[in-house]
Amino acid sequence: MYYIHTTHKIIPYIDSLSKKYFPDQQIVHLLDESILLDINNNSLNLAQFKIANLIDGSIVSGVNKFMITCTAAGGLIKNLNAKHQGMIARIETPSIKEILGRSGKVGVVHTNVPVWGQITEYMKELGVKEDVLLSCYVQDAFANLLNGNTKKHDELVVEFLKANQNNVDCYYLAQVSVCGIKERVNTWDLDVPVVSMAEMGIMQLSS
Numbered sequence: 080m081y082y083i084h085t086t087h088k089i090i091p092y093i094d095s096l097s098k099k100y101f102p103d104q105q106i107v108h109l110l111d112e113s114i115l116l117d118i119n120n121n122s123l124n125l126a127q128f129k130i131a132n133l134i135d136g137s138i139v140s141g142v143n144k145f146m147i148t149c150t151a152a153g154g155l156i157k158n159l160n161a162k163h164q165g166m167i168a169r170i171e172t173p174s175i176k177e178i179l180g181r182s183g184k185v186g187v188v189h190t191n192v193p194v195w196g197q198i199t200e201y202m203k204e205l206g207v208k209e210d211v212l213l214s215c216y217v218q219d220a221f222a223n224l225l226n227g228n229t230k231k232h233d234e235l236v237v238e239f240l241k242a243n244q245n246n247v248d249c250y251y252l253a254q255v256s257v258c259g260i261k262e263r264v265n266t267w268d269l270d271v272p273v274v275s276m277a278e279m280g281i282m283q284l285s286s
Contacts, residue, residue: 080284081107081142083133083167085115085149088224092259093148096278100285107142109133118151118193127155134163146170146284148255148277150189154197170255171198173283174276175205183248186213188257190221190236198253213247215239217257224256233260237267244271252276 080101082093090108097106111133117126130152134145146168147153153169178185185207189195195214203209217239224232236257240250249272252258258277267273 080104081109081137081145083130083145083147083149083152084108084110085118085152086110086112086225086256088229089148089255089259092255092262092277093281095262096281100281107137109137109145114152115149115191118149118155119191123155126152127158130155131159131163134159134166138166144168146280150198150253150255150276151191151193152197154200168280168284169201170280171201171253171276172205172280174251174274174279175202175207177279178202178249178251178274179206181249183211184213184246185211186215186243186247186250187253188215188217188236188240188250189253190217190224190232190257191254192216194253215243215247215250221256229263232256233263236260237264240267240269240273244269247271249274 084090087110094106111129114126114129143166145166147156148170150171153171156164156167156169187198199212202212217236220232220235251274253276255277258275261275
């Protein structure tokens with residue numbers, strides 16, 4: 080399995096999940112952190128071009144299966160050519176299908192602004208009704224993560240989840256960087272269920 084990442088911060092978490100669910104499979108991490116900068120600067124065509132280049136560089140070696148781990152970049156897949164589209168899985172797909180069966184408000188937890196538009200558009204494509212989705216944006220968390228302050232990132236997210244849980248019926252962790260918190264803190268101390276899209280996405284790969 081080849082993963083396409085836009086930040087090195089999530090690689091250890093993805094690696095640990097992969098070893099848990101398919102320990103005998105070779106794992107390769109493709110990284111281009113400039114893709115995330117392009118997305119945040121709304122240079123989507125450039126970001127899409129770079130994703131295609133990562134794929135083409137690996138196809139030469141006979142690779143034909145990829146998973147993109149950045150939910151802010153997932154929406155760019157549909158603009159790639161048909162050859163590329165057939166090779167890429169979006170890490171969030173299985174978890175979105177899981178929340179289809181839930182009722183009530185779904186708090187979509189994200190720390191990077193472009194994620195909200197990309198993930199909710201995809202959710203609606205898969206049948207999630209727009210009126211059940213609630214943006215749960217945790218300000219300053221992603222900046223702390225990128226600056227190396229993982230502890231502060233985790234604290235901000237957990238504090239947000241605790242403070243706003245009465246507004247939702249479940250939380251949907253919409254970024255791998257947020258999903259990884261579950262491995263780093265002892266307890267969420269929440270009264271609502273939490274859907275972690277990263278583990279569900281990789282779990283499906285193993286099956």
